[in-house]
Amino acid sequence: MTAPGPVDSPARFCADFLDALQRHGVSFRRAEQLSGWGKSTIAAATRGPGLPNVDLVTDVLAAVGTDADDVDGWRVRHARLRDAGSTGPTAPEPASTPVPAPAPPDPAPASPPRRSARRRAEIAAFAVLVVLVAGLATALAVVLAARPAPTRTVVVQNRVAIGPGGLVEDSTPSYLGTRPVAYCARQPGCKIPGTEVGSGATFVAVCQLSGDAITNADLTSTSIGQNPNAAVSALWLGARAPDGRIGYISEVYLAPPYRGGLGLPPC
CATH class of the missing domain: 1.10.260 (434 Repressor (Amino-terminal Domain))
Structure with missing residues (x-):
């Protein structure tokens, strides 16, 4: 070594x-x-x-x-x-600050002033306004909670970047996996059956997350570093499988306009 x-x-x-x-x-x-x-x-x-x-x-x-x-x-x-990367300086404990003694209460007035009818009306109007604002805020929260989560339809690009500029259809299809890992189909129970697709197929994506960093490039081909179609990414999208489960597909297997997370929420 x-x-x-x-x-x-x-x-x-x-x-x-x-x-x-x-x-x-x-x-x-x-x-x-x-x-x-x-x-x-x-x-x-x-x-x-x-x-x-x-x-x-x-x-x-x-x-x-x-x-x-x-x-x-x-x-x-x-x-x-x-282990060296997981250690770091600890924050110093804050110095104790003495709590000041409470100030003596102000003496009560001998006889409180009488509120006028106008002042009582202003207070009542303000109370009604507070109730209305609280009701509107509650109604808005209910409406937002009932709205469906955002989704995006994405287009699959199941192609391999080869040489200085080639982009050819992969001999094996893309698919959704139960985990965001490379070569999921080789691991028992990882690939979701019935989700195999080629270029041009679509999925409805619902979320995004980080997983294994993979590439769509054949790194052993000549001048692959010059190929503008080569992509490397650790970003995966969660999409609905036909049985309703959420499966994962790397963004390198999507057409370029559908990469970058698309503003989807975290999975």
Whole structure:
């Protein structure tokens, strides 16, 4: 394993992970075949800047032929960086402030002044106004609560970016999953049956959330970095499946106008 420098960081950890794969002469696609982790997820783990999934890193390194002792060293290093990132300065306790003694009450007037009929009428009118405003506020709250949550119809773009400018239909369909994870169909019970679609199909999206960062690009193809159709994102949309359940689809599998969350509420 590449020894970290005097100041280790999650970004350096990711860079060293990429260096380890390159020293083994393994592409992201080959790492996917050996480890079972998706190539886009592996690629995202080499870019940072955050600390990647420790199981992904150790599984991939073990699969490409890294010594067991070195794999253990990667796990220890990951734990050290994770613990360092979770600690921080604690806020000082506020200094106690003496509570001042209550001031003596003002002496009661010998004889309170008599309110005029006009003053009593003003007070009554103000009370009526307060009741009317409170009633209107309650009615408005009921109307807003009864309004349906916002939804957006989104169009699927089930295509792969290849080379410097290619964009071709994927050989496997897009679908809704029970979790926002890459390669959901390979995990038991993750893909929602009956939701498989190709480009041009639509879903009714109801919410958005963060999940695995994935890409629609073939990262092993030549000059893929120049392809304007390539997209990488950790944003997923929740959409209704035919059985009424909410399933998830990455925004990289949607046409570009339907990316960015569309102002939908959190899932």
